[in-house]
Amino acid sequence: GAGVSQTPSNKVTEKGKYVELRCDPISGHTALYWYRQSLGQGPEFLIYFQGTGAADDSGLPNDRFFAVRPEGSVSTLKIQRTERGDSAVYLCASSLTLAGVTTGELFFGEGSRLTVL
Amino acid sequence: AQSVTQPDIHITVSEGASLELRCNYSYGATPYLFWYVQSPGQGLQLLLKYFSGDTLVQGIKGFEAEFKRSQSSFNLRKPSVHWSDAAEYFCAVNTGTASKLTFGTGTRLQVTL
Numbered sequence: 001g002a003g004v005s006q007t008p009s010n011k012v013t014e015k016g017k018y019v020e021l022r023c024d025p026i027s028g029h030t031a032l033y034w035y036r037q038s039l040g041q042g043p044e045f046l047i048y049f050q051g052t053g054a055a056d057d058s059g060l061p062n063d064r065f066f067a068v069r070p071e072g073s074v075s076t077l078k079i080q081r082t083e084r085g086d087s088a089v090y091l092c093a094s095s096l097t098l099a100g101v102t103t104g105e106l107f108f109g110e111g112s113r114l115t116v117l
Numbered sequence: 118a119q120s121v122t123q124p125d126i127h128i129t130v131s132e133g134a135s136l137e138l139r140c141n142y143s144y145g146a147t148p149y150l151f152w153y154v155q156s157p158g159q160g161l162q163l164l165l166k167y168f169s170g171d172t173l174v175q176g177i178k179g180f181e182a183e184f185k186r187s188q189s190s191f192n193l194r195k196p197s198v199h200w201s202d203a204a205e206y207f208c209a210v211n212t213g214t215a216s217k218l219t220f221g222t223g224t225r226l227q228v229t230l
Contacts, residue, residue, distance in 0.1 A: 004160070033217065042121075042207050042220030043161070056217060091161070104149045104168070104211045106218060108161040 002026065004109035006092050012115045013082055021077040021112045025094030032075050033106060034067055035091040043091055049075060050097070082116045089113045119144040119210050123221035130198050131229050138193040138224050140208030149211040150191040151218065152182055156204040164206075167191065178202070203228045 005024040013019055025032050030051050035043035045059040052072045060066075064082075069075040079086055090113075093106040120143045130136055142148060152164040165176025172184040182193045191208060205225050209218040 040222070042209075042222045043218075045217040045219070048217055059217070093161075104218075105151075105163060105166060106161075107163075108153075110158070110160040 004092055004094055004107055006090075006109035006112050008112055009110065010113045010115075012117065014117050015082060015084060017082050017116075019079045019082055019114060021079075021090050021092075021114070023075045023077070023092030023109060025073065025075070025092070026107055028096065029094035029107070030072065030097040031095040032069060033093040033095070034075070034077050035093065035108075037089045037091055037111070039088075046077070046090075079114075082114075084116050087114055087116045119148060119219050121208050121210050121219055121221035123206075123208055123224050125224045126222070127225045127227065129227040129229060132200050133197050136193075136195045136198045136202070136226070138206050138208075138226070140191045140193065140221060141189050142191065142208075142210045143189065144210060147186070150182075150184060151209040151211070152176065152180070152191075152193050153207045153209060153220075154178075154204045155207065155223075161207065164193070198226075198228055200228045200230060202226060 007022045032049040034046040037043045047067050048056040049069045064080045066078045089111040091111045093108045095106050122141045124139050150167040153161040154164050155161050164180050165174050167174050167184045175181050180195050184191050205223045207223045208221045211218050
């Protein structure tokens with residue numbers, strides 16, 4: 001499709017389990033972002049990729065969270081030893097880069113809703 | 118660090134009435150400013166953006182916003198609201214470092230018929 005695609009749309013897991021969330025950005029967008037949105041809150045930044053490398057991972061809450069983008073396109077957000085507090089909607093966004101600079105306009109997917117029981 | 122404040126958590130307007138959603142930001146220089154809308158079950162959609170130049174920017178769906186540097190504000194307006202405008206609206210700021218957007222907590226708009 002033409003937009004940002006995220007899978008799964010819903011994920012229910014048990015405390016302590018491992019979870020992977022996938023993001024397929026808009027074709028040609030080299031910048032990719034992960035955000036987390038808790039109930040009643042705005043999206044909070046987690047990590048930003050430019051190409052294959054994580055250019056800014058300052059928003060990752062702790063070392064249980066990790067994200068990869070091995071070929072510069074699809075990205076996977078990985079959460080180890082999930083906790084109930086990780087329950088949220090995880091949003092992925094991508095952006096076009098011109099002359100090495102992103103336009104600043106982010107295109108968001110519909111998100112993956114994670115529920116940790 | 119930059120921050121965004123949306124003082125109104127919830128606003129209700131009648132269909133056909135005018136709308137103004139408030140947004141204040143905190144940042145030392147001129148930021149890049151955005152308004153996004155989030156409808157139930159849908160992703161965030163960009164309504165409009167301000168990078169530089171004319172301080173009154175037009176967006177999609179009949180929305181506009183005005184950047185006022187003296188007030189550190191970027192309020193969203195629409196002259197006549199439609200029932201389909203009911204959604205959550207988020208203001209966001211990007212410092213231009215091409216990395217991340219900082220979002221406000223959002224304003225939920227309810228439209229009564």
